[in-house]
Amino acid sequence: MTLHTPPPGDGDRILEEPLTEALSRRYLAYALSTISSRALPDVRDGMKPVHRRLMYAMSNMRLNPEAAARKCAKVVGEVMGNFHPHGDQSIYDALVRLAQDFSQRYTLVEGQGNFGNIDGDNAAAMRYTECKMTQAAMLLLDGIDEDAVDFRPTYDGQDEEPVVLPAGFPNLLANGSSGIAVGMATSIPPHNVGELIDACQLLLKSPEATTADLMQHVKGPDFPTGGIIVESQASMLETYETGRGGVRTRARWFKEEQGRGGWQIVVTEIPYQVKKSDLVEQLADLIESKKAPLLGDVRDESAEDIRLVLEPKSRNVEPDVLMESLFKLSDLETRFSVNMNVLDARGTPGVMGLKQALVAFLDHRREVLIRRAKFRLAKIEARLHILDGLLIAYLNLDEVIRIVRYEDEPKQKLIAAFALTDIQADAILNTRLRQLAKLEEMEIRREHAELAAERDGIQAMLADDRLQWKLVGEGLRAVQKILGVETTVGKRRSDFADAPAVSAEVSVEAFVVREPITVILSEKGWIRAAKGKVDDPSELKFKEGDKLGFIVPAETTDKLLIFASDGRFFTVDCSKLPSARGHGEPLRLMVDIDDKVKIIDVFPHKAGRKRFLASKAGYGFIMPEDEALAFRRAGKQVLNGEAIVSLEIEGDRMAVVGDNGKILIFGMDELPEMPRGKGVKLQSYREGGLRDAMAFTAEAGATWIDAAGRTREWPDWAQWTGKRAAAGKLAPKGFPTSKRFKPK
Incomplete structure (x- = not known):
């Protein structure tokens, strides 16, 4: 027997072909099946095959609005046995969604029993629930028995099913659709039927009407959960013209007075497809992680209607400011992605704009x-x-x-x-x-x-x-x-509002409640923030082998500036510092600081203030502190050379001391003011470099602090005055042996 002789029996069905060809052909067949028979809706009736089969089966069972409801298990069995040879759970999930008034703008199934809720809880098993069609479903099926549409054989050839429903209203846009196929997806928001029909009437009257003309009637989506749409009309016009874009939706809320100046926020509507329980958990996490410093507490007091209560941390906070911060941080504001990818009358997938979809309907x-x-x-x-x-x-x-x-x-x-x-x-x-x-x-x-x-x-x-x-x-x-919009079911639920007038550059930190803190930075770079003032730094605990490096009073609204020996400034938001209950977090997790560099100075930023920066080589300049702010993790390079001194400018005199023990005092006006660079020469050295510097006023006089922490007067400081870049004179008797004006 040769190698390629087929085995007896059914072995003649074995084909020899390259694996790549076999895989590509089979995968293409799978992809086409997914696109046309599962994931994408038909532009004419807005339905996928499973939904269409559910409607047709319920029509055959005479489950009209006036009839008695039947068990969902019976309906699912009919659909699975006659039309849809897939799992019963997937069919039931589709049926449940058609009955959920928070998922469908116009429900097509009237459910009796537990069909889930907006918290994300699942529906009861199909053996416990009952269903029948709604009036909207009857409109979609009107004429199904009058040869209104084509029929095709079912999967087993025993019966026939409609290729498309007659669709008495534009269900594709009315209820929207979403799905993921192979290589493409669809995401269509729901709209108001009354507005869509008004747009259709305009097209019947004026076929040349533009998308902008249609948007005089269809201003935007109409979500079943309501909410406030804050997307600009220009953005939505582009979305409806191209079929791709997005719509931002916010929760609906109001301020509820509680007396004695107290108040709370009550949220009555949340964005579409947001689970209420997940939203509450998300807000609670923001409070616990201190990412929402304006929010004090969140409670879910919902019954039939949604009622989320948000308590502010301080009654002095403006409600609008609180909500703006939460819109940025949570799903109280979401963006619904629009991708109107549908199957046309010939079954070809493609992206359609608003006008194309209505014309096809x-x-x-x-x-x-x-x-x-x-x-x-x-x-x-x-x-x-x-x-x-x-x-x-x-x-x-x-x-x-x-x-x-x-x-x-x-x-x-x-x-x-x-x-x-x-x-x-x-x-x-x-x-x-x-x-x-x-x-x-x-x-x-x-x-x-x-x-x-x-x-x-x-x-x-x-x-x-x-x-x-x-x-x-x-x-x-x-x-x-x-x-229509005059009916109870057709009344518009989502309203429109102008986009928030908050600059994109304004960050959430602008809404942080101002509270005093103490920033603690260890020598090994672990940082934390303690509430209020630390009275006794000796009681602070550090990891083994570590100790206190800097302790800085600040406020939660401050930007903390960190000056490193490589001449770079790093910026950290004080509101994002970890709590002082533990040892904190490594600073290098917040900024990209090299392990080899030392921290020279740590202080909260103050707008308009000026600082003196100097390098080990004895060069320095005055820098506006605003120039030190860095908005990147990599920091901002300000001083060229190895940094050694960072001082707040207070006075009209500058005193510098070198490693050689010589001191030089000169006028502050001899120093240039610049945003970055090397600076000018401060003092001449034969060997060594700059050790320390001090700013003071001639009127108040100069002092230094000895090793014991005592302040020593320096009455004859004027004898050390000279021109900048001079060598200076040896320090006076009693000057610290560390050759510093203040102990480090």
């Missing part, structure tokens, strides 16, 4: 109208054909009776005698004796005249495009009486 409605009219016309023609035969029988009643009574084959005799068809002859022979009365003849003539008039009207409509579009418009106006 109107074309579908026209086709449904024409098909229903032709179906009705065929019924009328068939009935008129029978009535014509009955009228012949009434005109020749005696002869008809004779033939029926005496002839062996009355049907054939009737056909031959009066030129009737089989259908007419059968109708005559099936006529009862009591229908031979004179009144019955009059009724037949009246019915014939009415049907003939209706036939002429339908034929005229089928020959006139303008009349067809007029009837499409009249049908949509009838829908508005059921789902």
